[in-house]
Amino acid sequence: MSRPSRRTAPGERIPLGKRIPGGQDGRRMLVVSFVDRVGSGLWGATAALYFTFAAGLSTAEIGLLLGASGAIGVAGPPLGGALADRVPLRPLLIAVQLVRAVASLALLSTTDLRLLLAIASLGSLGDRASAVLTKLYASRVAGPDRARYQAINRTAANSGWAIGGLIAAAALTGGSVAVYRWLLIGDAFSFVASALITLGCAEPPSATRVVASSDPRGQEEQDGRPGKTAPGAVRGTAHGPAPGAAPPNPWRDRGYLTFTATEAVLFLDDSVFKIGLPLWAATATNAPHELAPLLLVLNNVLVVLFQVPLARFGATPHTARATLRPLAGAFLLGGAALAASTAGAPWLAVGALVLAAIAFTAAEMLHATISWELSIALAPPSAQGAYLGVHGLAQAVQRSVGPLAVTAAIAAGPLGWLGFGAGLAAMCGAQRHLVRDRGDGALSVAPVTVSEH
Known part of the structure; x- marks a missing residue:
């Protein structure tokens, strides 16, 4: 049963676990967002330079590579979201992070445009799927405080991106082709680190359990009488679709x-x-x-x-x-x-x-x-x-x-x-x-x- 909320008295110190929705797992996922975006800042600022000076691609080839891989990555969000309704979320998120790491490292292995396109497309799929899965995890662990959690998460992500960009800018002053490769390795390492941090998180409650526990009015009474719909429990019930019915599409x-x-x-x-x-x-x-x-x-x-x-x-x-x-x-x-x-x-x-x-x-x-x-x-x-x-x-x-x-x-x-x-x-x-x-x-x-x- 959910407990009634209590307002904080003026001057009362709020425990860290209460300031950040989601408790320990919520804090860990904020670290994941920060680390992920540090890596993205390293790579995002230097991707075109890497493909130009390290991979030896022309401007037209770079445009084709980035445009085509981005178009293929559009399939990432619906694919990741559909899988999240069928398999446990935490291991799925870890697997996607590792796929992103492998794709980043694989870019170092070839200068062939066709292979680079296949690798970049795999990474793009992982990037887009990861964004949806992270959002889904946050919505489940934060519950009714999901809006505040998302705001904190965006702050952490923006800070990580800025730090990654500053590191990349400082590294590029060296002017060496090797710098581009090390920045790409740093990007891959950020995905491995994110997967390891996620490994320490618990599997979040399912969406139906989140809705059911957010307000006791969102559950059916034990004697079978329907209860009232809880605020926020929209377009569905706490128990999902009727037995035998197909899930909403x-x-x-x-x-x-x-x-x-x-x-x-x-x-x-x-x-x-x-x-x-x-x-x-x-x-x-x-x-x-x-x-x-x-x-x-x-x-x-x-x-x-x-x-x-x-x-x-x-x-x-x-x-x-x-x-x-x-x-x-x-x-x-x-x-x-x-x-x-x-x-x-x-x-x-x-x-x-x-x-x-x-x-x-x-x-x-x-x-x-x-x-x-x-x-x-x-x-x-x-x-x-x-x-x-x-x-x-x-x-x-x-x-x-x-x-x-x-x-x-x-x-x-x-x-x-x-x-x-x-x-x-x-x-x-x-x-x-x-x-x-x-x-x-x-x-x-x-x-x-x-x-x-």
């Missing part, structure tokens, strides 16, 4: 698929920072070119400082749905600031670009907590892994179409950025309409029908 759930499609659009803030801001600042404004990397640093620092405090905006499904309104405002402000950055003196351009970076960073943090909560709350507990795997496609699709959308906004000039911000704001409204408040302590997605004609 996310590929046949048009409402959840439509929700995932809206998510792919709202994740476009990622392409804004990777492509939009640097290109726009350098080609369309009077701001100094050295401002572009500083805007990325500003983004990283703001996420580390404010992601956890902003987690309260996604503490419950209802709060997450309501936060779509301020998210729309952040997107509008960011688009307007980029449009305004072309006018006036250099200092005005710098001010507008900084404001745009702050607005899109706020949008990134708000959407992260909204997306985390709604993607889980709208998934049936008996098929949570499969549903989260499908939701993982949103970011994968964004990585493919995001650069096209952002460069189209740049080509259209200031009006393009105004339309870009307005379009994202409109998508927030569409998602809020799609995600319905049922009025009984739960949310659902509106039914979506497809014409037969």
Whole structure:
């Protein structure tokens, strides 16, 4: 039986296990995220350089390698999520980490483009599957505090990525080809270390047990009378589907698929920072070119400082749905600031670009907590892994179409950025309409029908 929550008295010291949801296992998984991202920072900053100077590939071959392996990696989230509903989660996560380590080390063994493509595709599948499995593990060990845990996890991951990038930058001052190989080995070692840390974690409770234990009202009474639905226990019961019934299939759930499609659009803030801001600042404004990397640093620092405090905006499904309104405002402000950055003196351009970076960073943090909560709350507990795997496609699709959308906004000039911000704001409204408040302590997605004609 769950115990009633107790508020902390002013000045009372909170035990570490209470400050971080999930207890000891939750803390270990934060270390996993940090170590994983340190390795990703080492490799992400030097991948193109390694394939150029160590593997001897041309620019066109590198583009083909990264593009094709990324496209194949799109299958990682649904594959990992589907497996997580059928096998124990902890050993699956360990296996995926080891696959990533093997793929990284295997890149050192060949310079043949075809072999590199096969190896990179395997690593890409592991990377995308690992993200979904880590999210699923966190949702199970953190329970009702999953929004706060996810915020802490993003802070740890961003810190790891920044440290990995700084190490890579310092190492590259040596100018030796051997440095690229050692950075790749460091990336592989981070996956091995993550697997070893995960080995010390316990198998998390199943999704149905998490729902059942989060609130005693979510369980059926012992005498067979149905109980009330617990807040957050949506679109399913604590005991899964009826005996003999097939588990819910996310590929046949048009409402959840439509929700995932809206998510792919709202994740476009990622392409804004990777492509939009640097290109726009350098080609369309009077701001100094050295401002572009500083805007990325500003983004990283703001996420580390404010992601956890902003987690309260996604503490419950209802709060997450309501936060779509301020998210729309952040997107509008960011688009307007980029449009305004072309006018006036250099200092005005710098001010507008900084404001745009702050607005899109706020949008990134708000959407992260909204997306985390709604993607889980709208998934049936008996098929949570499969549903989260499908939701993982949103970011994968964004990585493919995001650069096209952002460069189209740049080509259209200031009006393009105004339309870009307005379009994202409109998508927030569409998602809020799609995600319905049922009025009984739960949310659902509106039914979506497809014409037969």
